[in-house]
Amino acid sequence: MSAAGxxxxxxxxxxxxxxxxxxxxxxxxxxxxxxHLDHIEPVDGVIVVDTGYVKDRKIYCRLSCxxxxxxxDMDVIGHPxxxxxxxxxxxxxxxxxxxAHPLTKLQxxxxxxxxxxxYPFCFQLPDHLPCSVYLQPxxxxxxxxxxxxxxxxxxxxxSLEDKIHKKSSSRLMIRKVQFAPDKxxxxxxxxxxxxxxxxDDPLHLEASLDKETYYHGDPINVNIKVKNNSNKLAKxxxxxxxxxxxxxxxxxxxxxxxxxxxxxxxxxxxxxxxxKTYTLLPLAANNIEKHGIALDGKLKQEETxxxxxxxxxxxxxxxxxxxxxxxxVKVKLTIPGVLGDLTSSDVIVELPFMLMNxxxxxxxxxxxxxxxxxxxxxxxxxxxxxxxxx
Numbered sequence: 001m002s003a004a005g006x007x008x009x010x011x012x013x014x015x016x017x018x019x020x021x022x023x024x025x026x027x028x029x030x031x032x033x034x035x036h037l038d039h040i041e042p043v044d045g046v047i048v049v050d051t052g053y054v055k056d057r058k059i060y061c062r063l064s065c066x067x068x069x070x071x072x073d074m075d076v077i078g079h080p081x082x083x084x085x086x087x088x089x090x091x092x093x094x095x096x097x098x099x100a101h102p103l104t105k106l107q108x109x110x111x112x113x114x115x116x117x118x119y120p121f122c123f124q125l126p127d128h129l130p131c132s133v134y135l136q137p138x139x140x141x142x143x144x145x146x147x148x149x150x151x152x153x154x155x156x157x158x159s160l161e162d163k164i165h166k167k168s169s170s171r172l173m174i175r176k177v178q179f180a181p182d183k184x185x186x187x188x189x190x191x192x193x194x195x196x197x198x199x200d201d202p203l204h205l206e207a208s209l210d211k212e213t214y215y216h217g218d219p220i221n222v223n224i225k226v227k228n229n230s231n232k233l234a235k236x237x238x239x240x241x242x243x244x245x246x247x248x249x250x251x252x253x254x255x256x257x258x259x260x261x262x263x264x265x266x267x268x269x270x271x272x273x274x275x276k277t278y279t280l281l282p283l284a285a286n287n288i289e290k291h292g293i294a295l296d297g298k299l300k301q302e303e304t305x306x307x308x309x310x311x312x313x314x315x316x317x318x319x320x321x322x323x324x325x326x327x328x329v330k331v332k333l334t335i336p337g338v339l340g341d342l343t344s345s346d347v348i349v350e351l352p353f354m355l356m357n358x359x360x361x362x363x364x365x366x367x368x369x370x371x372x373x374x375x376x377x378x379x380x381x382x383x384x385x386x387x388x389x390x
Contacts (some may be wrong), residue, residue, distance in 0.1 A: 010367040011370050013372050015374055017376045019155075023059075024050075026172060027046050028174070032175050038179075045106075045120070046107055046110045046111060047061060055246060056158075059152045060155055064088075064152075066148070067085050106170060109370075131175075132297025135147075136288075151173050172288060183347070187208060187211060193325065196232050201229035204304065205225075207223065210223075222329055223277050232270065238262070238332040243282075257290055268333070283305075283306070287306075296308060309356055310325050329350070332348045
């Protein structure tokens, strides 16, 4: 068979996290779980139990959504503020009828691969939870951050009232994500006419984008038309992409940051016109020093992109979503006044748009793909007072 006719083998990565005492080992087929708006993917996996070591103790699995707000003065003992937005705990071993559910295809494959001491778990996230997001701290205060995180904790205890020890627990960070909708909305356009004193006719500014939804890494073309029928000189054109992040759960803080900008000294004289396309490229890599930039949630120390636009489901209150992220293109013309720049005025239009990741092709069947186990290092210690050793 020719190389072109051979079937390409793709490995499916399975993430593994083992407790220090080897009592539990957690396996996940993925770490990004998609909110499709009409449904959310279940968080499913298996836990391998060393029944000889565990003996008469129980194994539990806990899924948590945590909002962190990292101001050191929030707590009298010096710890950042955090709040559990959602916690669900189920008993894995010994198995119970209450937690029994039909096996997913992934769980069937994992049970065959890791042996008969594996026990499945499955969580269904509620509709109202936010997506994973991370507010970039300032370089001088890297520990003071704001984020919405999801984590799965498996642990071995005699009962749920017992203290959870690090050596008998394993923890994996996961993410809840949204992808761009299949159908994009109408093409964003905006226009404004500005009248000036002692001028019979206005200056007209019109701007548009090629589409409503852009993917991370896509250039954004901003089409601008200026018709200056006034007697004023339009001096200077500034085109920028602004990210607006609203911390709606706790502090009501707002962060407005330019994540891409182009500024020129182009002039539009009275009775003249300007028709031009500016290209902007908003990237997290170009904003690593800015405090208050929202990024998609991190799993490890890998690079991530700017936070995706928040899509709000009908009927879900905004104040439970932790942080809301939106984007707009702002076009600004500067009109010098009688005293020059000291008395200048601006003509501004804004174009809201969505910045997201593309919806991946999930039509490919992964059942025949070979599983590759990846051991995950510690990414976060267990919560203070909950999983500390004696």
